[in-house]
Amino acid sequence: KNQVEQSPQSLIxxxxxxxxxxxxxxxxxxxxxxxYKQDTGRGPVSLTIMTFSENTKSNGRYTATLDADTKQSSxxxxxxxxxDSASYICVVSAAGGSYIPTFGRGTSLIVHP
Amino acid sequence: xxxxxxxxxxxxxxxxxxxxxRCDPISGHTALYWYRQSLGQGLEFLxxxxxxxxxxxxxxxxxxxxxxxxxxSVSTLTIQRTQQEDSAVYLCASSLPQRSYEQYFGPxxxxxxT
Numbered sequence: 485k486n487q488v489e490q491s492p493q494s495l496i497x498x499x500x501x502x503x504x505x506x507x508x509x510x511x512x513x514x515x516x517x518x519x520y521k522q523d524t525g526r527g528p529v530s531l532t533i534m535t536f537s538e539n540t541k542s543n544g545r546y547t548a549t550l551d552a553d554t555k556q557s558s559x560x561x562x563x564x565x566x567x568d569s570a571s572y573i574c575v576v577s578a579a580g581g582s583y584i585p586t587f588g589r590g591t592s593l594i595v596h597p
Numbered sequence: 598x599x600x601x602x603x604x605x606x607x608x609x610x611x612x613x614x615x616x617x618x619r620c621d622p623i624s625g626h627t628a629l630y631w632y633r634q635s636l637g638q639g640l641e642f643l644x645x646x647x648x649x650x651x652x653x654x655x656x657x658x659x660x661x662x663x664x665x666x667x668x669x670s671v672s673t674l675t676i677q678r679t680q681q682e683d684s685a686v687y688l689c690a691s692s693l694p695q696r697s698y699e700q701y702f703g704p705x706x707x708x709x710x711t
Contacts, residue, residue, distance in 0.1 A: 516698050527601070527688055527702030583628070583697035587639035
């Protein structure tokens with residue numbers, strides 16, 4: 485069964501600090517992995533997308549890494565800001581024409597001033 | 598251009614009533630998805646529309662749930678005889694064909710069944 489596990493479930497950090505969120509998956513065959521940011525009361529917004537051949541992708545202060553061998557990904561947030569407070573969702577798609585991805589439960593990040 | 602829009606943003610209904618949730622996808626996006634997001638849970642796939650093809654309804658949790666898409670654009674998700682366990686955020690997403698990995702989400706409808 486395809487699964488995506490995220491850790492930690494929740495995280496509280498101080499403004500300006502860095503943090504790293506983890507994602508482990510069992511989706512096979514692998515096609516791509518995305519990280520989404522979901523602000524409270526809003527829909528998820530894509531941050532990065534990585535395919536099998538990519539092991540790092542940056543979007544401003546967000547850097548995602550992918551290790552397709554160990555089936556792990558991380559999202560690193562540098563110099564956190566209050567606006568980074570949100571849920572971060574890891575989403576993995578399988579190859580072979582599947583259009584329904586597998587969603588993680590998300591990591592809830594709170595950035596305190 | 599405009600993103601995916603959903604209405605209403607919030608809906609409170611009494612148990613046993615029917616509700617309709619609306620989704621207006623991005624223009625030109627022939628693929629449309631409905632998901633349910635319960636507190637502390639990952640997104641749960643409900644139904645998928647692609648062009649004029651028969652929808653994939655495999656994620657609908659019961660026969661109280663149905664959806665239609667008129668004219669290949671606007672979609673309506675209907676929940677009949679609502680139950681308290683139906684309380685959740687219902688998200689709609691759309692994408693270009695063959696680009697299901699690039700889904701754009703609407704803001705969601707928060708449904709509360711009392």
